[in-house]
Amino acid sequence: xxxxxxxxxxxxxxxxxxxxxxxxxxxxxxxxxxxxxxxxxxxxxxxxxxxxxxxxxxxxxxxxxxxxxxxxxxxxxxxxxxxxxxxxxxxxxxxxxxxxxxxxxxxxxxxxxxxxxxxxxxxxxxxxxxxxxxxxxxxxxxxxxxxxxxxxxxxxxxxxxxxxxxxxxxxxxxxxxxxxxxxxxxxxxxxxxxxxxxxxxxxxxxxxxxxxxxxxxxxxxxxxxxxxxxxxxxxxxxxxxxxxxxxxxxxxxxxxxxxxxxxxxxxxxxxxxxxxxxxxxxxxxxxxxxxxxxxxxxxxxxxxxxxxxxxxxxxxxxxxxxxxxxxxxxxxxxxxxxxxxxxxxxxxxxxxxxxxxxxxxxxxxxxxxxxxxxxxxxxxxxxxxxxxxxxxxxxxxxxxxxxxxxxxxxxxxxxxxxxxxxxxxxxxxxxxxxxxxxxxxxxxxxxxxxxxxxxxxxxxxxxxxxxxxxxxxxxxxxxxxxxxxxxxxxxxxxxxxxxxxxxxxxxxxxxxxxxxxxxxxxxxxxxxxxxxxxxxxxxxxxxxxxxxxxxxxxxxxxxxxxxxxxxxxxxx
Numbered sequence: 001x002x003x004x005x006x007x008x009x010x011x012x013x014x015x016x017x018x019x020x021x022x023x024x025x026x027x028x029x030x031x032x033x034x035x036x037x038x039x040x041x042x043x044x045x046x047x048x049x050x051x052x053x054x055x056x057x058x059x060x061x062x063x064x065x066x067x068x069x070x071x072x073x074x075x076x077x078x079x080x081x082x083x084x085x086x087x088x089x090x091x092x093x094x095x096x097x098x099x100x101x102x103x104x105x106x107x108x109x110x111x112x113x114x115x116x117x118x119x120x121x122x123x124x125x126x127x128x129x130x131x132x133x134x135x136x137x138x139x140x141x142x143x144x145x146x147x148x149x150x151x152x153x154x155x156x157x158x159x160x161x162x163x164x165x166x167x168x169x170x171x172x173x174x175x176x177x178x179x180x181x182x183x184x185x186x187x188x189x190x191x192x193x194x195x196x197x198x199x200x201x202x203x204x205x206x207x208x209x210x211x212x213x214x215x216x217x218x219x220x221x222x223x224x225x226x227x228x229x230x231x232x233x234x235x236x237x238x239x240x241x242x243x244x245x246x247x248x249x250x251x252x253x254x255x256x257x258x259x260x261x262x263x264x265x266x267x268x269x270x271x272x273x274x275x276x277x278x279x280x281x282x283x284x285x286x287x288x289x290x291x292x293x294x295x296x297x298x299x300x301x302x303x304x305x306x307x308x309x310x311x312x313x314x315x316x317x318x319x320x321x322x323x324x325x326x327x328x329x330x331x332x333x334x335x336x337x338x339x340x341x342x343x344x345x346x347x348x349x350x351x352x353x354x355x356x357x358x359x360x361x362x363x364x365x366x367x368x369x370x371x372x373x374x375x376x377x378x379x380x381x382x383x384x385x386x387x388x389x390x391x392x393x394x395x396x397x398x399x400x401x402x403x404x405x406x407x408x409x410x411x412x413x414x415x416x417x418x419x420x421x422x423x424x425x426x427x428x429x430x431x432x433x434x435x436x437x438x439x440x441x442x443x444x445x446x447x448x449x450x451x452x453x454x455x456x457x458x459x460x461x462x463x464x465x466x467x468x469x470x471x472x473x474x475x476x477x478x479x480x481x482x483x484x485x486x487x488x489x490x491x492x493x494x495x496x497x498x499x500x501x502x503x504x505x506x507x508x509x510x511x512x513x514x515x516x517x518x519x520x521x522x523x524x525x526x527x528x529x530x531x532x533x534x535x536x537x538x539x540x541x542x543x544x545x546x547x548x549x550x551x552x553x554x555x556x557x558x559x560x561x562x563x564x565x566x567x568x569x570x571x572x
Contacts, residue, residue, distance in 0.1 A: 002130065002160035004123050010035035012072065012122040013062075013129050013158035017042045019114035020061035021154070024054075030116070031093040031142060031151055039157030043140055045093070046152055050137045055154070059134045069127035070112040074120055076105040082117065093142065131165040132158045135172075139306075146304070174413050180465035181310040187470055187528060189478070190311065190461075199308045199315030201458055206478035209507055210464075211457060213476055215296055217348070218320065218454070225341050227294040227322060232274035234298060238264040243431055244273045253301045267300040272425075272450065275323045276432045284436040289446065290326035290334055296457065297321050311462030320454040325434070325446045328372070332379040335422060338451045339383045339405065342420040345453045346409060349464065350473070351419075353410040356384060356391035359398040366400045368426025376424040376447070377403045401427035411467040419460065423450040471550060474530040475570050481531040482524045483510045486517055490535045497535070497545070497560055504564045508533075525550055531572060533563070547572070 002009060014033035017040070021028050025046055033042030077085065079098060086094040094117050098106060109118040111126060123129060134156040142148035159165040176182075184190045189207035192200065203211060219229065238257060241247045246254065250269060257264035268274070275293045284291070298318045307313050326334050346354065358380055361373045380403055384391045391405075398404060402424030408416045425448045428434075435443040454460040464472070474480050481501070485494040494510065501508045511520050517534065524532045534546040545563050547555035555572065566572045 002128065004128060004160075006159075007035045008121050008123060009129055009160065010040040010158045011120075012126070013132050013156060014040040014042050015072075015109065015111060015114065015116055015118070015122065016062050016065050016126055016129065016132070017058070017134070017154060017156060018044075018116060019065055019112065020058045021046075022114065023061055024057060029093055030091055032097075033116075039135070039155065041153050041155045043142070043151040043153045045149065050152055050154070055134045055137060058154070059132065059156075062132055062134075065112065066126045066129050066132065068112070069125045071125045072120075072122040073110045074122075075108055075110070077108050078105055079103060082106045082108065085115075086117065129158055130160040131162040132156055133165060133169060141306075171413055171415075175415070175466070178413070178466040178469045179310075180312070180462040183465050183470040184310070184462075187478075189465070192310070197315070198305055199303055199313070201311060201314055201316070207461070209478040210472065210476060211461065214454075214457060214461070218296065218345075221341070221345060222294045222322070225292075225337070227292040230275065230278055230293045230295050232268075232271060232278075232295060232297055234268060234300075235265045236268055236273065238266060240273050240277075241266055244270075244428060245431060246270070246273075253303070255300055255302050268297075269299055269301050271295055271297040271299065271319060271321045272323060272428060273432070276428060276434060276448075279325055279434060280432065284325075284446075286327055286436055286438050286444075289436060290324055290330050292322060292324050294322040295319075311458045311465075314458050317456040317458040319456050320452050320460070322451045322453075324449040324451060325436075326449070327436075327438075327444075328375055328447055331375060331424075331447050331449075332382055334449060335379040335405075336383040336386055338422045338449065339387060342407060342422070342451075342453050343387070346407070346420065349476075350467065351409040351411070355408045355410070355416065356389055357394055357397075357406045357408070358384065358391055359394040359404050359406065360396060361398055361403060362396050362400060366398075367430070368402070372426055372447070373403060376426075380405050380422065380424075399423070401425050409463075411463065412469075415466075417463050419453070419455045419463070421450065421452050421455075424448070425450055470528045472528070472530070473570075474567060474572055477528075477530050478507065479509050479527075479529050480507045480567060481533050482529050483508060483533045483535060484517065484520045484524075485510070485512050486534065486536040487540075489537060490540050493540045493543070494535050497533070500560050500564060504568065506564060506567055521548060521552075525552070531555075531567075 014035065018030050018033055021044055027047060029045035031043035033040065079101060083095055083098045086098065097117060106117060107119045109116055109120060109122060134154060137152055137154050139150045140153040142151055157168060159168060187206060188204050190204055191202045192198065193202060238247065246269060254269050255267045257266050278293060279291065296318050298316060300316050303313060303315050324334050360377055404421055404423035406418060407420035408418050410416055429445050429448050434446055436446050438444045483494050483497060485491060498508065498510065521532050528550065530550050532548045534548060539546055544557050544559055546557055547563065549555060
């Protein structure tokens, strides 16, 4: 086991990557090279695009540098000396970074002949980096701005041992097989059409069937947990977004307005102001609190084309959204209820392995009374402790408007996904002058809690596709079973079965082609349909069904009613 954190190993590997590129391409201009969750990257300006063959040569050079065990040495330069050094080396991006620094001295790291502007930390010598692998090259604008030059970004990963690297690479291969974009096309679940626009999702009948199951479960569970359903418009006047602060702080993520009746209207990026407007329609009494509003509200965000990614990053999506308005005294119970609800919903969809994070008040630049922050943070922490859940505290990592709990789920191949959030907000109630009448007849500002269980329907569906590799459990599958009549005499009985499935609300289709049984079963398996229902002469005569599961296992022969009951009870 390495004595260095992964981030330190990977940051060091990024330096070795830059060194290797410069050795092979001396004309390369270096930009930045940080460690990231999955490894590291470095951005370069090069005269020609890199190829897979280039990556192989660069990786080979990296291994050689690692094996040499070059020491990492840190020293300081004055800002002026550092500027002169990198200017003489024709490293204009480093010069630009130095010019932006408001310091007298800058930190420099050196290993072998390679020198870079860097705060560190690094391993002691390159041989402590372990095993590396370059993964891909892509384009990246300098400093993320489309107005700047497009650079070439080389991605890689580094692990303390070859064994750990191989485990990760195997996970990557499995992730490729599970890619929701690939499976979404193969299984005809959804598509994104250039004529309609990037980041705008078309839900096909099969994908829509799964979405309908998710949404119906969502609505039923919210009603059972004391939430009121609301529906709000897709657009709102500019003054709404001025009051909320979105036009001041979030306008880059909002689409350009349209003018209606001499007023500007914006597609909504969030549902919060609309729920507040519903709350404010009449004066609320403390006796009416808590109020819990829930909505599957479609929102629109002007994401850059470079960050769009299937269902995981889109421009139009349906937020699994809720807002809770309560008194200070009710905050603790409401947080505990929201946390219990979140974990229960995630478990329903097959996620029982997760990590929890509590983000607390920033040291500066926050809104609201510190005493209210203390109440909110205690409510969040007590809820986690009541559930007996381990959690990490992100000290000072809360948003400026309130502390929060984030739940990151681990999927079936160990990847982490951010879904559920329970977030206090001390900003919007003040901006919108929200009040309730307390027990003394005085106006008081309510506590407001943002709460998402799934995040968004689109993103959660993408996660589900990859978690299950398209093999949804029967209760969630777009087609739960396929009827396979094998002989002409099975037509009538097959029709009777279909009618019974219709009455029970079970999703099915029929393959009445003249193909052999083995072909039909294999076709159903390739389409990842959970259950194949075989109806031959024996089944017709006995009025029973032979069931073959997606993994080729035969189930007990069942009557039609038994089959339906087992599906409804999630036993098949």
